[in-house]
Amino acid sequence: MALAGLKGIGHVALKVADIGRSLAFYRDRLGFAEMMRLDREDGGLWLVYLRITDTQFLELFPGGEGDAAPGPERTAVNHFCIECADLQATANSLRAAGVPLTVEPKMGADNNWQCWIADPDGNRIEFMQMAPDSMQAAAIARLHGRM
Numbered sequence: 111m112a113l114a115g116l117k118g119i120g121h122v123a124l125k126v127a128d129i130g131r132s133l134a135f136y137r138d139r140l141g142f143a144e145m146m147r148l149d150r151e152d153g154g155l156w157l158v159y160l161r162i163t164d165t166q167f168l169e170l171f172p173g174g175e176g177d178a179a180p181g182p183e184r185t186a187v188n189h190f191c192i193e194c195a196d197l198q199a200t201a202n203s204l205r206a207a208g209v210p211l212t213v214e215p216k217m218g219a220d221n222n223w224q225c226w227i228a229d230p231d232g233n234r235i236e237f238m239q240m241a242p243d244s245m246q247a248a249a250i251a252r253l254h255g256r257m
Contacts, residue, residue: 121159121167122190124233129155129172131230136160139207142168162192178232189226189234197223197239204237220245 126132142160213226
């Protein structure tokens with residue numbers, strides 16, 4: 111049974127070690143516009159809200175402890191994925207912004223094009239171009255009785 115009325119993921123929230131460094135990466139290099147800031151009652155920064163799309167956002171919470179996010183084998187959020195229309199164009203934009211790709215564009219096991227980067231805290235980010243013949247597209251077609 112699916113929950114009624116769900117539309118999508120509204121935001122991903124990350125606790126970051128250095129808010130200035132994270133804003134330089136997400137806002138200045140990736141181009142996610144800063145939408146708003148919320149402060150604590152004492153006036154200190156609580157979070158910065160960045161736009162991915164008109165309905166999807168990234169929240170950055172300052173004051174993270176430790177040197178880096180847990181590695182891919184740790185129990186935690188493993189990565190988040192941002193869907194794009196043209197993976198090669200996205201990869202070229204990332205390179206032009208000086209963002210190194212940790213995984214170059216390739217066809218994934220699910221038959222979607224993907225590339226990967228890491229943010230300054232080591233959070234892994236996948237960029238994916240959904241293919242019409244991908245496993246996800248086939249599953250959606252089955253769900254809607256089109257196969």
